[in-house]
Amino acid sequence: xxxxxxxxxxxxxxxxxxxIEDIQIEDKSFLHKNHTGNQEGKFHLKISLISxxxxxxxxxxxxxxxxxxxxxxxxxSIHSIQIFIS
Numbered sequence: 870x871x872x873x874x875x876x877x878x879x880x881x882x883x884x885x886x887x888x889i890e891d892i893q894i895e896d897k898s899f900l901h902k903n904h905t906g907n908q909e910g911k912f913h914l915k916i917s918l919i920s921x922x923x924x925x926x927x928x929x930x931x932x933x934x935x936x937x938x939x940x941x942x943x944x945x946s947i948h949s950i951q952i953f954i955s
Contacts, residue, residue: 870946872896872912879914879942886938891919897951911948923954 876894883889895915916935923931932952936943939950 870910872898875912875942875946876914879916879939879947882938882942883916883918883935887918887920887934888922889918889920893917898948910946912946913949913951914947915951915953917953917955919955928954 876896880892880894883892893916895917897913897915900913923934926934931954935950935952939947943950
């Protein structure tokens with residue numbers, strides 16, 4: 870999968886399931902380029918969200934919700950995610 874397609878899918882899925890005021894998704898795959906666990910076709914994403922819905926939850930609850938929504942992508946295309954919620 871192409872990184873731009875993955876970002877578009879992630880953004881759409883999160884916006885459909887969570888009340889989000891703003892979302893920014895960045896490709897940070899270069900951070901894992903020389904790691905032994907790095908796999909071709911797996912990406913590292915940085916997701917920055919502004920969401921009053923997620924702010925009412927604990928960090929663990931909000932992260933679990935995001936991981937559940939992105940379960941398929943986590944298994945197929947995402948190596949790791951950084952999540953920032955404000």
